[in-house]
Amino acid sequence: MPAPAQPAHYDLRQPDAHVIHDDAEALRIAHQVAALLRTGAAERDRRREVPADVVDAFSNSGLWGITVPREYGGAEVSFATLAQVIAIVSAADPSLGQIPQNHYCLLEDLRLQGSPEQQRFFFDLVLRGHRFANALSETGGKTVQDIRTRLVAEADGYRIDGRKGYCTGSLYAHWIGVLALDAQDRAQLAFVPRNTPGLVVVDDWSSMGQRTTSSGTVLLDGLRVPAFNLLPTYRSYESPTLAGPFAQLTTAAIDAGIGRAALDDTIAFVRQHARPWIDAKVDHASEDPLTIIQIGSLEIHQEAAEALLERAGWALDAAKPAPDEDNVAAASVAVAKAKVLTTEVAIEASNRLFELGGTRSSLLQHNFDRHWRNARVHTLHDPVRWKYHLVGNWALNAVKPPRHDWN
Known part of the structure; x- marks a missing residue:
């Protein structure tokens, strides 16, 4: 018999947050x-x-x-x-x-x-x-929507049993949102204090990138939840809401940040440490014309990604007061366009860093490979190839995107 999973420990202190006003x-x-x-x-x-x-x-x-x-x-x-x-x-x-x-x-x-x-x-x-952190996704199912965790009504509330993966932030959380299916196979979201008996956070995230997100496993064994802590999250997709575009917007924003970090480190390293190629016949790598062209291309694509991200945010803002089939679909398409560019520029910038920085940029002391690892791992959240399909189907056939967490 395998040893039971050991709960992770993290020092959770009494919070004392500033309140931001605008x-x-x-x-x-x-x-x-x-x-x-x-x-x-x-x-x-x-x-x-x-x-x-x-x-x-x-x-x-x-x-x-x-x-x-x-x-x-x-x-x-x-x-x-x-x-x-x-x-x-x-x-x-x-x-x-x-x-x-x-x-x-x-x-x-x-x-x-x-x-x-x-x-x-x-x-x-x-x-x-x-x-708050999530215990939403599960590993091993046929698709990401294959949820096995069950919610069972009991006399004093509900009971949840299951196993969750990719539980980002679970190690650092005071509360965890647990997704489970009820007796009618409807998705319900339970808000549960981190220290509740029956909930175990396992710090087993071992990905090559996004290493400190604590996106590991959460185990649910006889977890008891009062009715007050339960949300009927399935309703967010029965009618047009911004739940899906919102999730995608926040995901694309992370990729935009990864791209910007890789580009900033590329520029700094080229200025300070890289050597020009001999055929350029210049004194500094920052004067190498082919390097200048590459930096210019990266800067243009990064700013384009950031601009599409901002425009996607505006699309959500426009739909928020009265979401309907049309403006929610338009928001999904706007976010999909942003997600394509933020994905591609994050991977491209983190790769070009080494080409333009040269061999010395690959030294472990810089740990620049974290940019590529982070970009490559985080952009796996959902396949960007389907964003091209979504945008093309909207432009060519006026087909609205399906409503779910990934659109």
């Missing part, structure tokens, strides 16, 4: 947090460790609460601002940029399907600095 403050604090996270990012990747002080400083900054609706005390920043915040933080450390991504998605679930009482309770926790 978009401008959110962007200003995002840059401050990015400066903090940039220091030590390469070493955290190398060691696969994030000190609790770093995560606490991030969440206590108030950035994890910026989507809380104004009626509950939050800034309710625009979707375009949220995407920019995620990209700014992810350019400093994309693993830490990713850990609140599902936190934001869970808050969007609350906005869409939570009762006023649930919203008041959980949004207050978030503004105080509580961190």
Whole structure:
């Protein structure tokens, strides 16, 4: 018999978050947090460790609460601002940029399907600095929608049994959102305190990239959940909502940040350390005409990706007041376009870094390979080849995208 999985330990302290009040403050604090996270990012990747002080400083900054609706005390920043915040933080450390991504998605679930009482309770926790993580996906099924975890009604609430994978941020979370199917095979979302008996976080994430996202396993064995903590998340796809485009927007923003980080390090290394090729007959690599062309191409594609990301945020903002079949579809298409470019530029920039930086850029002391590893792993979230299909089918045949988490 294999040994039972050992629960992971992480120092979860009492949160004490600042409350951000508007978009401008959110962007200003995002840059401050990015400066903090940039220091030590390469070493955290190398060691696969994030000190609790770093995560606490991030969440206590108030950035994890910026989507809380104004009626509950939050800034309710625009979707375009949220995407920019995620990209700014992810350019400093994309693993830490990713850990609140599902936190934001869970808050969007609350906005869409939570009762006023649930919203008041959980949004207050978030503004105080509580961190939410996901236990949504499962490994081994035929597709990503093949969910085996079950929710069973009992006299005093509900019971959940199952096994979850890719549970980003679970090690650092105060609360975990667990997806399970009820007796009618409908998706329900349960909000569960991290220390609840029957819930075990296993720190077994071993991917080559995004190493410190804690995207490992969560085990659910006789996990008991009161009815108050349950959300009927299936309703978000029975009618047009922004649940899918929102999730995709936050994902694309992380890739945009990875691309920007790789490009910034490429420019700095070329200026300071790279050597020009002998046939260029120049004194510095930054004067090499073929290097200049490559940097120009990367800068143009990176800015195009960021512009499409911003435009996608605007599309969500436009649809938010009254989502319908047409404007939700338009938002999905806008996000798909952004996701294509953010994916491709992140991979391209992290690859070109070595070509333009030369052999010395590959030395372990720089750990520049983390950019490529992060880009290659995070862009596997869902296949970008299907984004081309989605956009083409919309342009050619006026076919609206299917409604699910990946559109």
